[in-house]
Amino acid sequence: MNRILTTKLDGKDTLRAPETAIILFLLMITFKTCNMPAVLYSAAEESGIWCIIIHAVLDAILTCVSLYVASLGGIQSKNIPKGVRKVAAALLLFFFLFKLSAFIYETTTSSSSVLFENSLIFPIFLAILISTAIIGSSGFTVIGRGSLIFGWLSIFMLVFNLFFVGFDGFGYNLFPALRFENVTKGLIKQAVWFGEPLILMTADLSKKYTKKQNALIGGAFAAASLVLIAFYLLLIYTYGNASKSVNNAFSRVLTMNKYSNELGAVDWPMIILWLIAALIHTSCLFSACKQCYVELVEVGKKGLTAKTIIFYILAIGLPLVFYFTVFDNVLYTTVLGSLPVGIITFALGYALPLVVAIAAFIKVKKIKKEEKLNEVTE
Amino acid sequence: MNVEELKETLKSDFCQSFDLVLLQRKIGELDCLYAYFDGMIDKELLENGVISKLFAAPTLNGNIDIKYLYNNTSSSGKIEEIENFLEAENTLTEGFVVLFVDDLFFSIDLRKMEKRSITEPPTSSVLKGPRTGFVEEIAVNVSLIRRRIKNKDLVIQSLTVGKYTQTTVAVCWISSIADKAIVDSVMKRISQINIDGIIDSSYIGMLIEDNQSSLFSQISSQEKPDIVVAKILEGRVAIVVDGSPMVLTLPYMLIESFQDSEDYFRRNRRTSFVRLLRLIGIIFAVLLPAGYVALQEYQYQFLPFKFMITIINATSGTPFTPTYEMILVLIVFDILNEASIRMPRFVGMALSIVGAIVLGETAVQAGLLSSPAVLVMALSAIGMYTTPTNMGTFSIIRLAFLLAASLFGMLGLVIACMIFIVSICSLKSFGTDFTAPYAPVVPADLKDGFIKKSINDTITRPKALHTQNKIRKGKSKNE
Numbered sequence: 030m031n032r033i034l035t036t037k038l039d040g041k042d043t044l045r046a047p048e049t050a051i052i053l054f055l056l057m058i059t060f061k062t063c064n065m066p067a068v069l070y071s072a073a074e075e076s077g078i079w080c081i082i083i084h085a086v087l088d089a090i091l092t093c094v095s096l097y098v099a100s101l102g103g104i105q106s107k108n109i110p111k112g113v114r115k116v117a118a119a120l121l122l123f124f125f126l127f128k129l130s131a132f133i134y135e136t137t138t139s140s141s142s143v144l145f146e147n148s149l150i151f152p153i154f155l156a157i158l159i160s161t162a163i164i165g166s167s168g169f170t171v172i173g174r175g176s177l178i179f180g181w182l183s184i185f186m187l188v189f190n191l192f193f194v195g196f197d198g199f200g201y202n203l204f205p206a207l208r209f210e211n212v213t214k215g216l217i218k219q220a221v222w223f224g225e226p227l228i229l230m231t232a233d234l235s236k237k238y239t240k241k242q243n244a245l246i247g248g249a250f251a252a253a254s255l256v257l258i259a260f261y262l263l264l265i266y267t268y269g270n271a272s273k274s275v276n277n278a279f280s281r282v283l284t285m286n287k288y289s290n291e292l293g294a295v296d297w298p299m300i301i302l303w304l305i306a307a308l309i310h311t312s313c314l315f316s317a318c319k320q321c322y323v324e325l326v327e328v329g330k331k332g333l334t335a336k337t338i339i340f341y342i343l344a345i346g347l348p349l350v351f352y353f354t355v356f357d358n359v360l361y362t363t364v365l366g367s368l369p370v371g372i373i374t375f376a377l378g379y380a381l382p383l384v385v386a387i388a389a390f391i392k393v394k395k396i397k398k399e400e401k402l403n404e405v406t407e
Numbered sequence: 408m409n410v411e412e413l414k415e416t417l418k419s420d421f422c423q424s425f426d427l428v429l430l431q432r433k434i435g436e437l438d439c440l441y442a443y444f445d446g447m448i449d450k451e452l453l454e455n456g457v458i459s460k461l462f463a464a465p466t467l468n469g470n471i472d473i474k475y476l477y478n479n480t481s482s483s484g485k486i487e488e489i490e491n492f493l494e495a496e497n498t499l500t501e502g503f504v505v506l507f508v509d510d511l512f513f514s515i516d517l518r519k520m521e522k523r524s525i526t527e528p529p530t531s532s533v534l535k536g537p538r539t540g541f542v543e544e545i546a547v548n549v550s551l552i553r554r555r556i557k558n559k560d561l562v563i564q565s566l567t568v569g570k571y572t573q574t575t576v577a578v579c580w581i582s583s584i585a586d587k588a589i590v591d592s593v594m595k596r597i598s599q600i601n602i603d604g605i606i607d608s609s610y611i612g613m614l615i616e617d618n619q620s621s622l623f624s625q626i627s628s629q630e631k632p633d634i635v636v637a638k639i640l641e642g643r644v645a646i647v648v649d650g651s652p653m654v655l656t657l658p659y660m661l662i663e664s665f666q667d668s669e670d671y672f673r674r675n676r677r678t679s680f681v682r683l684l685r686l687i688g689i690i691f692a693v694l695l696p697a698g699y700v701a702l703q704e705y706q707y708q709f710l711p712f713k714f715m716i717t718i719i720n721a722t723s724g725t726p727f728t729p730t731y732e733m734i735l736v737l738i739v740f741d742i743l744n745e746a747s748i749r750m751p752r753f754v755g756m757a758l759s760i761v762g763a764i765v766l767g768e769t770a771v772q773a774g775l776l777s778s779p780a781v782l783v784m785a786l787s788a789i790g791m792y793t794t795p796t797n798m799g800t801f802s803i804i805r806l807a808f809l810l811a812a813s814l815f816g817m818l819g820l821v822i823a824c825m826i827f828i829v830s831i832c833s834l835k836s837f838g839t840d841f842t843a844p845y846a847p848v849v850p851a852d853l854k855d856g857f858i859k860k861s862i863n864d865t866i867t868r869p870k871a872l873h874t875q876n877k878i879r880k881g882k883s884k885n886e
Binding site: 047048051140144145149152153156157160163164167171172174175177178179181300301305308309312 | 817819822832845
C-alpha cells in the first residue's frame with residue numbers, strides 16, 4: 030500500500046484556545062487529585078493550608094512563565110538561545126525524572142496497598158511503568174484529550190456519588206491547618222506535590238491566540254488552583270477528626286459508605302479516579318521527559334527508540350531500586366522532598382522557567398529589532 | 408483486419424472464454440462482427456433493435472454510412488465510436504456490445520444484468536422512517552441519492568479502481584457544503600490505489616483510511632440512502648462502489664456508532680434516552696466480564712457483602728478460576744454468535760436452543776460453569792447488540808480488557824481503559840478528530856451527541872467537519 034494514501038490531512042489545527050484551556054484545567058486538577066491522599070495528610074497539619082495557598086500562587090506564576098515559553102514553541106523552540114535550550118532541557122529532564130521516579134514509586138506502593146493488600150509490588154511497578162511510557166509517548170495533546178474523556182466519566186461518577194454523600198462537617202478541623210506557623214518546613218515538605226506547570230514548557234502551543242484567548246488559558250489554570258484550594262478546605266472540614274481518619278478521607282467525603290451493605294466497599298469510585306489521575310500524571314511526566322530527551326539527543330537519529338528505552342531503564346530504574354530498598358512508606362515523597370537533593374531539585378524547578386523565559390524574551394526582542402532594521406534598510 | 412482475423416484475435420485474447428459471443432452478420436454489403444458476453448446484454452433488443460435494422464443499411468462508396476448507423480441504433484442503446492482495438496476489448500468487458508465493421512469499432516449500450524430489487528436492508532430495519540436499501544448496482548445507488556438531493560451542487564464523480572476488476576467508484580458530495588480539502592484528499596487517495604481488484608466498498612474503506620492498524624474503522628459504512636443523504640447534507644463525502652450495497656461515508660466519528668437513523672424521526676428526549684442506554688449498554692458489554700474477573704480474583708472487598716456471599720455460594724464447586732471460566736464462556740459465545748449469523752433462519756433457531764439451554768443451563772447444572780459467569784456474559788452480549796456497527800471491534804476490546812483484569816485486577820482494567828482511550832483520542836478520520844465532539848470538546852456539536860436537541864435547535868452543521876456552509880436551518884423559508 031502506498032504510504033501517501035495514509036498521510037493525514039494537513040492544515041487542520043484542531044487544538045483551539047478553549048480546548049487548550051479545558052485540557053490545562055483538567056490536567057491541573059488531575060495532577061493535584063493524584064496527590065490528594067498525601068497532600069491531605071499534610072494539609073491537616075499545622076499551617077498546611079497556608080503552604081498549599083503559597084504553593085498554588087507559586088504554581089500560578091510558574092504557569093504564566095511556562096505558558097509564555099510554550100507559546101513560543103516550547104523548550105525546543107528556536108526562539109530560545111541554543112546554549113540555554115540545551116542546558117534547560119538537561120536540567121528539566123533531571124527535574125522530570127526525579128518526579129517521575131518518585132511518582133511511579135508512590136503510585137506503585139499506593140496501588141499495591143489499596144488494591145492488592147501490599148502484594149505484587151514488582152509486577153504492578155512494571156505494569157505502571159510500561160503503560161505510562163506507552164501513553165506518554167503519544168504526546169501532550171492526546172493525553173490531554175484522553176483526560177477529557179476521563180473528565181466526562183468522572184463528572185458522571187461524581188454526580189452519581191452526590192446522591193449518597195454523607196457530610197460530617199466540623200469547622201474545628203480547619204484550625205491547625207489555618208495556623209500560620211512553621212510555614213517554611215511545610216513548604217519544603219509539600220514542594221514535591223507542586224511544580225507541574227513546568228510540563229507546559231515542553232508543549233508546543235505556538236498558535237496565534239488572541240489576547241482574550243490567552244487570558245482564557247491562563248484563567249483556566251487560575252480557576253483550577255482556586256477549585257483545588259476550596260476542595261482541600263472542604264475535605265479537611267468534612268472528614269471529621271482529621272488526624273485519625275485522614276486515611277479514609279476519600280471514603281468519608283465523596284462516597285457511599287453508609288450504603289456499603291447494599292453497594293459494597295464504595296470508596297472504589299474514588300480509588301479508580303485517583304488511579305486514573307495518577308496514571309495520567311505519570312504519563313505527562315513521561316511525555317515531558319521524552320520532549321527534553323529528544324531535544325538533547327537530536328531527533329531523527331537512528332536507534333532513538335532503543336536509546337530512549339535504555340535511558341529510561343537507567344534513569345528511572347536506578348532511583349527506584351534505591352527507593353524500594355531504602356524507603357518503606359507510601360508517603361515517602363515528603364521525606365524525599367526534604368532531602369538536600371529534593372530541595373535543590375524543586376528550587377531548580379522554580380528558577381529554571383524564569384531563566385528560560387528571560388532568555389527567550391531577550392532573543393525574541395532582538396529578532397524583532399533585526400526584522401525592523403531590515404525593513405527600514407529595504 | 409478482416410472479420411475472421413478479428414474473431415481469432417478476440418478468442419485468443421479472451422483465452423477461448425465460453426461466454427464470449429461473436430456474431431458474424433452483415434450491414435448492407437459489409438461483413439461485421441457483434442461481440443458481447445453472454446448474460447450481460449439484452450439479446451432480444453440486439454436482434455430486433457440493432458441487427459435487423461442495420462441488415463439493410465446502405466453503403467457510401469463501399470464504406471459504412473455512419474449517420475444511418477447512429478440513427479438506427481440510438482433508440483435501442485447509446486452508441487459511441489471507440490478509438491482502438493484495446494479500448495474496444497475493455498468496453499467489451501464492461502458489458503457493452505462491441506460492433507466491428509469496416510475497420511471501425513463501436514460500443515452499443517445494451518447492458519441488462521440480473522439485479523436485486525430494492526428492499527429494506529436486513530441489518531438496518533426501522534419501525535419509523537424510509538425502508539429503502541442500497542443494491543449492488545452503482546447506477547441504482549447513485550440514483551437513490553440523486554433523487555433525494557435535487558440540487559445542482561450535488562457532485563458525483565467517478566473513478567475506476569482495480570487492475571482486473573475495473574470497478575467503478577463514485578464519490579458524492581455537495582460542493583457548497585463539503586470541505587474541499589477532504590474531497591481532494593478522498594479523490595487523491597482513491598486515485599492512487601494500486602490493487603488487482605475491488606470486490607466490495609470495504610476494500611476502498613480499508614485502503615484509504617488514516618490509521619490502518621487501528622481496531623476501529625475510520626470510515627462509516629451505510630446500507631440506507633436516507634442515512635447517506637443525511638450525512639452528505641452534514642458535509643460528509645459518500646463513496647459508492649459498483650457491486651456493493653454498502654456506501655461509505657467520511658469523515659467518521661465514534662459518536663456515529665451510537666446514532667441511528669430512527670433517532671432523527673422521533674422526539675429528541677426519547678432519542679437522548681436511547682443513546683444513553685446504548686452508551687450504558689456498551690460500557691456494560693466491554694467492562695462487565697473484566698470487572699467480574701477483577702472483583703472475583705483480586706478486589707472482592709469492593710463487592711457488597713450480601714452480594715459477595717451470593718457469588719461465593721454460586722461459584723463454590725466450579726472447577727475453573729473466574730478468569731478461565733469467563734474466557735471459556737466468552738469464546739463459546741463468540742463461536743455461537745459467528746455460527747448463528749451464517750446459519751439459515753430455521754437452523755439458527757435450533758442453534759439458539761442449543762446455545763441457551765444445552766450449553767448454558769447444562770454447564771451450570773453440571774457444575775462446570777457458575778451461574779453468575781453465564782449471567783455476566785449474557786448481560787455483556789445484550790449490551791454489545793446496542794451498537795451493532797462496532798460489535799466485532801468491541802468484542803476484541805472486551806477480551807483484551809478481560810486479560811488485563813485477570814493479570815492486575817482493577818489496576819489492569821484501568822490501565823487497559825487508559826491505553827484504549829488514548830489510542831482512540833489519537834485517531835483521525837480525514838483530518839477530523841475521531842472522538843469529537845467530546846475530545847476535543849466541540850460545544851456546538853454536542854447538540855447531536857448523547858443528549859440530542861430538537862430539530863429546531865439544530866441550526867448549524869457539525870463544526871468538526873469544517874464545512875463551507877455552516878448553517879443548515881434558518882428561522883423562516885426566506886432566510
